[in-house]
Amino acid sequence: MDNRPIGVLDSGMGGLTAVRELLRVLPHEDIVYFGDTGRVPYGTRSAEIVTRYALQDINFLLGRQVKMVIAACGTVTTTLSPELTERFQFPYTGVLHPTVRAAVKATRNGKIGVIATATTIRTGAYERELQKLNTDVQVYSKACPMFVPLVENGYTSRDNPVTRLVAEEYLLPLKEKGVDTLILGCTHYPVLAPLISDVMGSDVTLIDSGKAAADYAKELLTEENFLSDRKIPGKCSYFVSDAPEDFTRNASIFLGEDFSGSVSRIEITNYPETID
Amino acid sequence: MDNRPIGVLDSGMGGLTAVRELLRVLPHEDIVYFGDTGRVPYGTRSAEIVTRYALQDINFLLGRQVKMVIAACGTVTTTLSPELTERFQFPYTGVLHPTVRAAVKATRNGKIGVIATATTIRTGAYERELQKLNTDVQVYSKACPMFVPLVENGYTSRDNPVTRLVAEEYLLPLKEKGVDTLILGCTHYPVLAPLISDVMGSDVTLIDSGKAAADYAKELLTEENFLSDRKIPGKCSYFVSDAPEDFTRNASIFLGEDFSGSVSRIEITNYPETID
Numbered sequence: 001m002d003n004r005p006i007g008v009l010d011s012g013m014g015g016l017t018a019v020r021e022l023l024r025v026l027p028h029e030d031i032v033y034f035g036d037t038g039r040v041p042y043g044t045r046s047a048e049i050v051t052r053y054a055l056q057d058i059n060f061l062l063g064r065q066v067k068m069v070i071a072a073c074g075t076v077t078t079t080l081s082p083e084l085t086e087r088f089q090f091p092y093t094g095v096l097h098p099t100v101r102a103a104v105k106a107t108r109n110g111k112i113g114v115i116a117t118a119t120t121i122r123t124g125a126y127e128r129e130l131q132k133l134n135t136d137v138q139v140y141s142k143a144c145p146m147f148v149p150l151v152e153n154g155y156t157s158r159d160n161p162v163t164r165l166v167a168e169e170y171l172l173p174l175k176e177k178g179v180d181t182l183i184l185g186c187t188h189y190p191v192l193a194p195l196i197s198d199v200m201g202s203d204v205t206l207i208d209s210g211k212a213a214a215d216y217a218k219e220l221l222t223e224e225n226f227l228s229d230r231k232i233p234g235k236c237s238y239f240v241s242d243a244p245e246d247f248t249r250n251a252s253i254f255l256g257e258d259f260s261g262s263v264s265r266i267e268i269t270n271y272p273e274t275i276d
Numbered sequence: 277m278d279n280r281p282i283g284v285l286d287s288g289m290g291g292l293t294a295v296r297e298l299l300r301v302l303p304h305e306d307i308v309y310f311g312d313t314g315r316v317p318y319g320t321r322s323a324e325i326v327t328r329y330a331l332q333d334i335n336f337l338l339g340r341q342v343k344m345v346i347a348a349c350g351t352v353t354t355t356l357s358p359e360l361t362e363r364f365q366f367p368y369t370g371v372l373h374p375t376v377r378a379a380v381k382a383t384r385n386g387k388i389g390v391i392a393t394a395t396t397i398r399t400g401a402y403e404r405e406l407q408k409l410n411t412d413v414q415v416y417s418k419a420c421p422m423f424v425p426l427v428e429n430g431y432t433s434r435d436n437p438v439t440r441l442v443a444e445e446y447l448l449p450l451k452e453k454g455v456d457t458l459i460l461g462c463t464h465y466p467v468l469a470p471l472i473s474d475v476m477g478s479d480v481t482l483i484d485s486g487k488a489a490a491d492y493a494k495e496l497l498t499e500e501n502f503l504s505d506r507k508i509p510g511k512c513s514y515f516v517s518d519a520p521e522d523f524t525r526n527a528s529i530f531l532g533e534d535f536s537g538s539v540s541r542i543e544i545t546n547y548p549e550t551i552d
Contacts, residue, residue: 038325039315046519049314146438149425162422162445165438243322269545 002226005030005237006217007066009057012040013247014148014187015072016254018095018210019236022070025218029227030234032064036268038241041148042075043117043186050079050119056271060239063271067226068092070213074116074186078125088275091220095209098216099183100129106205107181110137113174113204116185118143126185140177144170144189151188156253158194167192171199183207191253236261241268278502281306281513282493283342285333288316289523290424290463291348292530294371294486295512298346301494305503306510308340312544314517317424318351319393319462326355326395332547336515339547343502344368346489350392350462354401364551367496371485374492375459376405382481383457386413389450389480392461394419402461416453420446420465427464432529434470443468447475459483467529512537517544 012035034057042050054076061069068091071077077094103112114126121143130139146166155163182204190208221227240247244263251259284291288311310333318326330352337345344367347353353370379388390402397419406415422442431439458480466484497503516523520539527535
């Protein structure tokens with residue numbers, strides 16, 4: 001039993017789609033969320049910069065006494081090297097392993113599509129991890145760099161003509177390959193799930209990386225006996241590195257409900273860029 | 277006579293549209309360009325963060341012995357307060373004043389449109405500056421937050437259907453107001469000028485803020501006798517805060533020609549956030 005909070009980090013607001021799922025599967029856990037809104041987006045930055053930023057984010061969460069860290073950000077997950085994350089002295093998961101596991105379980109024809117930011121796709125991490133779990137799967141990847149700005153500017157409705165055009169450009173090549181499972185490898189993408197599903201067809205299973213990470217966190221905390229023993233709903237505390245107002249204004253896009261938490265601004269550049 | 281270089285700063289690559297114009301009007305001047313690609317975009321950040329970042333950018337340029345600083349970034353220009361910039365001990369111009377001057381000169385019916393990032397529009401700076409120059413002008417402003425990601429992802433051709441849809445949504449309300457002059461208040465926007473002109477109609481004059489700033493810099497340096505006396509083409513040095521490769525790959529979108537300069541990475545967070 002461990003009543004300390006779960007730490008969740010993201011480059012900005014997308015990680016709130018993972019928080020939404022955590023609230024569903026672990027309703028009694030406290031959550032500390034850090035969104036690096038002062039340095040978003042990570043998806044277009046070099047691996048070196050992303051690593052330095054992510055370690056500062058993790059150091060902030062550790063300072064808030066979290067019992068585990070979830071990197072709810074596809075770019076961070078695929079950029080931090082296994083050599084680095086294996087040295088962590090605390091339970092840690094990115095979205096990669098949980099998502100890949102869910103996708104391999106879901107596919108029937110062994111053809112899996114992956115969509116994510118340009119940086120994530122460039123790492124080849126999803127492809128490698130999928131083939132580590134099952135050498136028979138065929139993986140088709142596609143960077144979808146316009147999806148994040150479309151979501152952040154509210155082009156999210158199922159019938160939005162702009163998003164539909166962009167989605168068809170990105171997704172029809174994957175559809176033509178006959179994938180039956182599509183990994184949404186960026187936490188912004190679940191917001192577009194209804195539209196993506198329309199383009200891909202209802203027989204294609206969408207794997208939400210935030211949901212997969214939340215399910216995985218529940219398993220991990222259960223196995224290690226690290227769950228909270230409280231019976232009351234957990235509290236969420238939100239921290240950001242730029243003005244809290246923008247976060248408060250847009251949080252409901254990702255949480256899928258009205259946002260009512262407290263949001264505090266912190267100075268993320270004060271935290272160390274290394275982890276002991 | 278002063279053979280030191282001209283310093284140009286931008287949040288990323290958009291300021292290269294101003295460099296393109298400087299190369300035309302001041303071909304014998306050396307240019308030092310800093311693009312803050314490690315912290316781009318500025319247009320969605322708070323005024324406090326933008327001010328801190330911009331002062332670091334300026335301190336870097338001053339360290340390179342520039343004779344003047346051009347903030348070729350709509351967001352920096354409209355965010356730095358006049359109280360701050362008036363204390364600068366070096367010639368400085370943003371894009372605001374030169375652009376507004378060019379727009380007031382161009383309009384025939386006194387109806388001027390302004391398009392820019394959300395942060396720039398929120399400051400109301402263009403509107404205030406236009407009405408300071410001429411109290412009779414009517415100003416119609418519109419934030420166009422999707423234009424930057426569209427340009428950066430290559431959706432730039434005149435007949436791109438995605439950009440066309442977004443542009444019509446943003447611009448048709450301005451067209452209906454009868455503006456005859458449209459300020460492109462973000463340095464990315466000149467890349468979309470042919471498409472914007474198609475939507476607005478050929479009788480609407482587009483004011484390119486990079487070109488206006490370059491013309492203004494020439495005037496200023498001529499008046500102060502600060503021009504270079506060299507007869508050979510000037511050299512351009514480019515500095516960025518993230519991986520130089522991305523900059524090199526995309527620079528030609530903004531320069532409008534093949535890019536062949538040298539690009540160096542610097543650590544911008546090491547520079548002071550204040551100016552003496």
